[in-house]
Amino acid sequence: MERKKIIPIFVSHQGCPHTCVFCNQVKITGKGSTVSGEMVYEIIHVALSHMKGKGYKTIEVAFYGGSFTALPLAEQAELLQPVTEALQAGKISSIRLSTRPDAINETICCFLKGKGVKTVELGVQSMDDDVLQLSERGHTRQHTFHAVRLLKAHGFELGLQVMPGLPGASFQSDWLTGKEIIAMDPDMVRIYPTLVLRDTKLETMYQNGNYKPLNLQEAIDICKKLVILMGEAHIPVIRLGLQASEQIGLQGDVIAGPFHPAFRQLVESDIYRDDLNALLENVSHEAIEQVVFKVPMRELSTALGQKKSNVDYLKAQYSIKDVKIMGDHDLCPHTVVLQQVNGIEFNVEKKLPLY
Numbered sequence: 001m002e003r004k005k006i007i008p009i010f011v012s013h014q015g016c017p018h019t020c021v022f023c024n025q026v027k028i029t030g031k032g033s034t035v036s037g038e039m040v041y042e043i044i045h046v047a048l049s050h051m052k053g054k055g056y057k058t059i060e061v062a063f064y065g066g067s068f069t070a071l072p073l074a075e076q077a078e079l080l081q082p083v084t085e086a087l088q089a090g091k092i093s094s095i096r097l098s099t100r101p102d103a104i105n106e107t108i109c110c111f112l113k114g115k116g117v118k119t120v121e122l123g124v125q126s127m128d129d130d131v132l133q134l135s136e137r138g139h140t141r142q143h144t145f146h147a148v149r150l151l152k153a154h155g156f157e158l159g160l161q162v163m164p165g166l167p168g169a170s171f172q173s174d175w176l177t178g179k180e181i182i183a184m185d186p187d188m189v190r191i192y193p194t195l196v197l198r199d200t201k202l203e204t205m206y207q208n209g210n211y212k213p214l215n216l217q218e219a220i221d222i223c224k225k226l227v228i229l230m231g232e233a234h235i236p237v238i239r240l241g242l243q244a245s246e247q248i249g250l251q252g253d254v255i256a257g258p259f260h261p262a263f264r265q266l267v268e269s270d271i272y273r274d275d276l277n278a279l280l281e282n283v284s285h286e287a288i289e290q291v292v293f294k295v296p297m298r299e300l301s302t303a304l305g306q307k308k309s310n311v312d313y314l315k316a317q318y319s320i321k322d323v324k325i326m327g328d329h330d331l332c333p334h335t336v337v338l339q340q341v342n343g344i345e346f347n348v349e350k351k352l353p354l355y
């Protein structure tokens with residue numbers, strides 16, 4: 001049984017002082033209307049009535065989209081009131097919201113604490129000021145440092161969101177953003193490779209030849225690097241790539257960029273391939289005819305790669321006729337074992353840099 005349930009409330013573009021070049025928040029969240037306190041009350045109570053008797057351990061209300069804390073305080077209070085009441089009545093367990101780094105100050109932190117908000121996610125996007133400027137974010141890296149300091153001082157759980165592939169970004173600048181994110185020690189990270197969405201300024205830049213999006217493999221390469229960095233720092237990546245929805249991908253709203261409905265799996269398969277490869281590099285390659293790897297059963301399809309691409313890669317790389325990757329229910333997550341080479345037991349184990 002699923003233990004945690006989120007009640008999402010989309011405040012599309014509400015609170016935003018302007019529009020970032022890549023953003024059509026209506027498209028990202030899939031919802032377009034303005035939300036009121038009354039609507040929040042309705043959403044929560046309908047959701048809770050559907051969950052009744054299903055034994056969820058934790059229920060979280062999450063405000064997604066927009067820039068919650070850029071709204072006037074009275075509007076924030078209106079939206080939060082029914083949620084705070086549900087929290088105080090023990091009907092939900094926590095409250096989360098997302099916002100911009102320049103929309104956090106001491107007053108807002110105290111206000112959110114008073115309303116029972118547990119988690120704040122910041123749309124950092126990049127720690128490179130040139131990239132932020134070209135993306136028309138309207139804030140600098142200093143705003144992010146300042147917001148993180150305040151949120152941590154007030155004891156909020158902290159999420160940071162980054163977008164590789166923004167205008168002006170390079171592999172190096174995105175990697176440095178990852179390093180700076182780690183230095184700020186967030187509780188979780190979301191990574192959204194930049195897509196060109198319909199009806200955005202980025203679409204115009206792309207059509208005019210002023211912006212070149214990452215291709216799918218470039219996005220996998222930088223995201224792999226970031227996921228490994230986060231894994232080594234024990235920071236969970238709770239989202240990698242945009243969620244496929246009716247609005248994104250299926251109806252032509254992605255004009256260009258590295259959209260793939262199973263983006264996370266592509267990145268993790270690539271990490272698997274590197275580690276399978278690393279295990280074989282320690283074996284004498286002469287006359288290898290057969291190898292057997294074991295991976296956790298739940299990660300088998302990721303280890304195999306799309307259409308068994310990792311198996312095909314290893315066969316081609318080492319001229320091996322028979323490569324088997326098998327699932328094992330007893331293996332710990334993110335572990336790969338080179339079990340046999342030419343029928344001889346090896347049992348060499350490697351931990352993947354995933355968290």
Ligand code: SF4
Nearest residue numbers: 016019020023025066
């Ligand atoms: S701050 Fe967020 S919601 Fe607002 S325009 Fe920028 S990306 Fe969109």
